Amino acid sequence: MTDNIENEAGSSEQQNPAADMPKNYDPASIESSLFDFWYRNGYFHRDAGGYANPEKEPYTIVIPPPNITGMLHMGHALNDTIQDTCIRRARMQGRPTRWILGTDHAGIATQTKVDKKLADEGISRLKIGREAFIDECWKWRKEYGGTIVTQIKGMGCSCDYDDEHFTLDPDYAQGVRRLFVEWYHKGLIYRGKRIVNWCPHCTTAIADDEAEYVDEVGHLWYLRYPLVEPIDGQDYIVVATTRPETMLGDTGVAVSPKDPDKKKFVGAKVRLPLVDREIPIFSDFYVDAGFGTGFVKVTPSHDPNDWGMGERHGLEKINIFDETAHVVEGYGKYSGMDRDEARKAIVEDFDALGLLDHIEEHEHSVMTCYRCHTKLEPWESEQWFVAVDKLKEDAARVVEDGEIQFHPARWKQVYLDWLSNLKDWCISRQLWWGHRIPMFYCDSCGWEDACMDDVEVCPNCGKPVRRDTDVLDTWFSSQLWPFATQGWTTDGAEAAEIKANYPTQVLSTARDIMGLWVARMVMSSMYCIKQIPFENVIIHPTVMGADGKPMSKSRGNGVDPLKLMKDYGADGMRFGLLLQVTGAQDLKFNEDRLEGSRNFATKIWNAARFILMNLDGYEPGDPQPLTDADKWILSRLAKLTARLDEEAEDFEFAKQAQDLYEFFWNELCDWYIEFSKGRLREEGPTKLATQRNLVFVLDQSLRLLHPMMPFITEEIWQKLPVQCDRPSIMVAPWPDSKELAKFIDDDAERAIELVRQVVTSIRSTRARYQIGNKKQIDVVVKASKEDIAAIEAERDLVFTMGNIGNLTMDPDAQKPKGASAIVTDDLEVYIGLEGLVDFEAERKRLEKNRDKLLKDKQKLDKKLSNEGFLAKAAPEVVEKTRNEAADVEDSLARVEAQLAELD
């Protein structure tokens, strides 16, 4: 079917194209072949298989590169649907589009997985060594790295699959190296000793933002530290600590400068138990006099705040732990113990010495490694840092002045706050899988440099050099994503793709990597390209479980998008998710929406089936708005298209989806197709015009739906005799709201509104008295002359849809004896029921109707008798209110009249 690229419109010899359509749309049977069809024809490339208009502005999106360890989760499903919707729309508008695809090597995540896999096989990473381990990682990537790309294809995403990138590709890696070398030579990268969050299990530094806090009920140990000289008869002070084992590294005790009781201790010394070290008592503003005892033990090497105090007061920094958090040599029996053993031993020894004052329970949070969940150790080590102060200025400016727009806009401030609180960025990681830091050192003469090419011997003294063994933080490499994927490595900012297509248009991502990734891309892009990397940042809602909590394996509230696609089709999942992308920051996952979207797909399918079944004698041609019904649906289509354009501009996905749904289902299917049924039975020009209108409206609707529901729209479009020479809806022109505006017709909309009032009144009465649709009834309509004229023009529609025997319309119509009366906004409908009418029930119904109108009238009268309102409200509001009041008055009078007649 899709192989028939010719798609000859109107070749009348063909058998009925609806013949091979089952009653229910079956996504599984068509999705993959349609995807192949698109792929084979090159529609995913920037030239869209030759259908892109090179004159138009290019449109580019870079995908947030999924980790090679990743499986498709709900976050991807949502985010990739959003991006595909944007890019497909732009492609249909004729813009040269490209959605750049790739994956991230994900240093620590991948290393952990491979490590675990090897461990399961009984292989130790340390034993096989760095080279062999990296080989294992590449093997792993080869085996699993493509999984997620396959899954993205399954969603129908129109990425450029022929130019896939990977953050460890040779070209990309050179780019990363280039940036490091440049920043090093510019002084933007420096080496320093710092307290970092150290994972003793992974033996690497963990960035602040990679650490996870876990609440824990621990203890507060109150330890007595003897004073060297008693003060006022007091021979010890008491410190409170959650980590008694670190006392081995204490080099001071701090008190608050605002604590008058502690003044006398400042300058005194205590003798540190167990290690017999004399350390000073000093005052520092960091200390909170109200917490614990007001005395704080200070361990500069094992606490970031203590480190700060140590710097301010020139304290010695004593490191008591090795890289696996075991006590180092020189601490007697404690040496070699891990931190938990040391804690136990030290507390016991304090107790034995009578120096354990007391213990309290204490709730606090501890930092853990986000990968292995080992408690992190604040540890002093040598690391590489990026000095961010200069870089962040530009990154803040381009958002402040609106060059980069956030959607929803409130995220702008979050971004700016993140930047303003940014501290220098620790970029070295003690891992093997990643971009190895290109620093070379000569141990003989002390030469060192960052180099683009590997260095074997020292350029200074000729001795062998060694390379730094650390790798870079994964975010250091992902910050280059928008430009290193477009030729920056070899040609810099002058690269052809960058010159033609930079900046990109949209970056869509989750809020939790706004700083980690988004801000850093802006920083590096402003530095490397001197341009913003993207114009719009979409921060999509986070998909929460049905319980409103983040999805996680431990909570068991997760949902698998692969299963959802199986159950609802890729289109059903996509549309169901988009319906939930409102401006909210969280999205409580609602599977009902996907079910509804699957049903919607079936509805579209069956509407198409109906139209295709009724194309006997069809000849292609432009739409022919002969009747008010025709004019009405075309007018509605024109208005819908214009509205969708506006909503797309604002990245309002739920609204676009909702509007499409309502138009297609509640207007096209519920009314226009129903209207058309009678006409399709006639022969001649009316029938042909109706067919053309149906084909036209369906064609245009499918195009409007295509970015959100790519598969079903393509499948149907291939069967439909559309007036379009493009072989695929994917490259068919986007409906032009300006062109369609010629169909806007408010008179026709009004006429159909009246028809609907009459038909609905009849149905309502039938339902109330349980009169089947097959029984013909007589109907009298009382309405204004003009309204009657409008309905009269569509008399046959009222007849067919109402199954009416006699229809009388008259401005002065009298209710027939024994008829039921319906009062609508604009008219009365009398329906004769041959003695079936329950007048008591009729009265109750009309009274309810009246009471509602009375309430409305009271409200409006109150408003209109309010002088403040008349004086201060906008004139058009007053005018509108007056009209409403008149309408209510009119309806009320008519209802009252009907009630009077019942008496």
Next chain:
RNA sequence: GGGCGAUUGGCGCAGCGGUAGCGCAGAUGCUUUACACGCAUAAGGUCAGCGGUUCAAAUCCGUUAUCGCCCACCA
């Protein structure tokens, strides 16, 4: 501790200054020749509490309560 968001019919959400809307569930009736993943009809809400601004507040401001997210983190 700081910031942000949510609180609207049973459930999930729109609306964000001028008389409350949608989907699902539930009710009733329909094998109406596109669709029961359907059609039709009817029912259901003092928009979390309190205070304020305004001629007018679900909508703006303040406050309280509950829930959630993000950031920082106390020895």
